């Protein structure tokens with residue numbers, strides 16, 4: 001068997017590290033063609049020394065020459081591709097058959113689309129691509145008939161619990177509900193008063209998963225689950241009223257699919273992203289992922305509760321944006337990125353994150369998301385609006 005070429009976008013992140021761990025376990029099956037990072041050239045150069053890719057992509061083009069120097073000094077002939085266009089070029093490398101899309105945030109959209117447009121198998125971790133431009137994105141996936149496999153643990157679980165022909169429509173294959181599980185994050189049982197005082201360190205200390213800082217904050221506000229409802233809508237063509245969120249603190253059941261006859265199928269496993277990554281890389285085969293086997297006797301019990309939308313309004317805002325449709329979910333995503341960034345810098349209270357998003361969503365309204373340009377315009381407008389709310393409390397209606 002010849003090893004398949006893989007490009008890892010966002011190689012220096014948490015998903016990037018788990019992907020490279022799985023790749024390294026199977027040198028006969030996979031070889032790294034390209035790796036990318038935003039700014040961390042030191043880590044990127046280290047990864048290049050280990051995996052010896054033909055290409056390295058650096059999003060911040062001002063760091064390209066420094067990266068070239070480092071690679072040359074290390075005796076590597078890795079070619080450097082720089083800036084957003086460079087990342088898109090990396091994602092389209094003819095030598096690769098699959099692309100791991102693991103950039104965080106809106107910056108992931110264009111390189112991920114470039115992978116779709118060059119007919120790769122796309123392993124999708126960057127949920128923000130679907131939240132921003134799900135309609136356009138899925139249209140291209142279907143037109144080109146590419147293999148899109150979800151990496152997000154919930155969606156990967158749902159994919160595993162769906163019948164192979166689910167693309168015929170959920171009604172047609174007898175699916176009645178999609179049940180997304182949520183850990184509830186680190187503040188599942190916190191009081192409203194204590195939520196106001198939450199620090200970035202507390203928000204990033206997730207009880208079950210170790211992840212990048214942005215998604216960790218999203219998990220703490222439940223916006224991550226909101227983004228996942230939108231992601232599930234696009235991946236499985238499920239209307240919002242068919243998607244339920246169930247809080248399951250142990251994160252052992254990664255999600256479930258309920259069928260018309262009363263059957264509920266679940267996918268279980270230890271909370272380790274290498275399972276969905278290995279599943280998607282090898283699908284329809286199965287390979288070793290380095291994950292500890294699940295020990296149900298040690299786990300002993302699985303608990304479930306309803307999501308508390310009063311304490312965590314982000315979940316309801318995501319459902320609202322999905323029902324509004326068009327550019328509303330791109331606005332939701334952009335306002336969330338700005339609010340989370342401000343929270344991580346200590347400029348915004350944890351409980352103000354949903355307020356910034358809500359005002360941005362309601363103030364901007366929405367339009368049809370009929371082209372990528374339109375989506376990007378609305379994304380920028382929402383960022384500017386949310387930035388003003390962060391900078392100047394006098395602009396905030398919720399404080400008046």
Ligand code: NAD
Nearest residue numbers: 010011012013014015037038059103104107125126211212
């Ligand atoms: P991370 O912060 O650990 O890593 C992000 C990666 O993206 C890094 O390599 C970084 O260099 C790169 N990046 C950041 N900004 C960029 C920009 N402007 N341009 C180009 N590259 C940029 O994040 P993560 O936890 O690995 O998450 C990555 C994606 O996977 C996110 O969309 C997240 O929602 C999704 N996801 C992550 C997990 C998880 O367990 N970590 C689970 C499910 C889904």
Ligand code: MG
Nearest residue numbers: 152153154228
């Ligand atoms: Mg998830």
